């Protein structure tokens with residue numbers, strides 16, 4: 374099995390790269406942002422609950438997110454591995470993911486962090502907002518709030534994974550192919 378966490382600020386390219394790496398290794402790509410957006414589009418109770426947080430650029434509460442993620446993993450028990458994209462984003466989520474992995478006799482092999490400057494990310498997100506229709510991509514103050522959430526709650530996970538010798542940082546600026554090959558170098562080193 375190969376289980377990867379894709380880590381990085383909004384706009385760092387996690388989703389783009391996850392879609393490519395998933396194909397190469399036949400993995401299941403679980404994006405909590407995509408799962409929330411699917412639920413919002415279908416107006417499910419979960420989608421209704423998540424909407425106000427997402428629209429404001431705040432994190433959805435931990436237990437809601439953890440339950441949703443666990444459910445998605447359990448639905449894909451026969452997978453060759455997973456890419457967790459946008460999860461974990463808090464200490465509690467990281468602990469819950471480790472516990473889930475243990476319970477299923479699985480483990481996280483690596484956390485791959487995509488790095489880029491805020492100004493580049495804001496530009497990418499505003500551009501994406503022109504076509505994605507995502508309200509959280511269309512307003513610079515919401516984007517900056519997502520960065521603040523990341524800095525306060527998600528960035529500290531760097532030490533959580535560094536302590537487990539699983540944190541691999543790569544430069545997230547360059548062509549899509551260049552970034553993919555940086556990720557492949559990390560995977561080959563595992």
Ligand code: AMP
Nearest residue numbers: 405406426427431432433438459460462
């Ligand atoms: P993303 O598509 O990963 O940028 O996520 C979009 C939004 O969904 C975030 O700004 C949060 O509101 C919510 N979200 C996605 N993943 C998580 C998570 N792991 N924990 C809490 N909220 C999340």
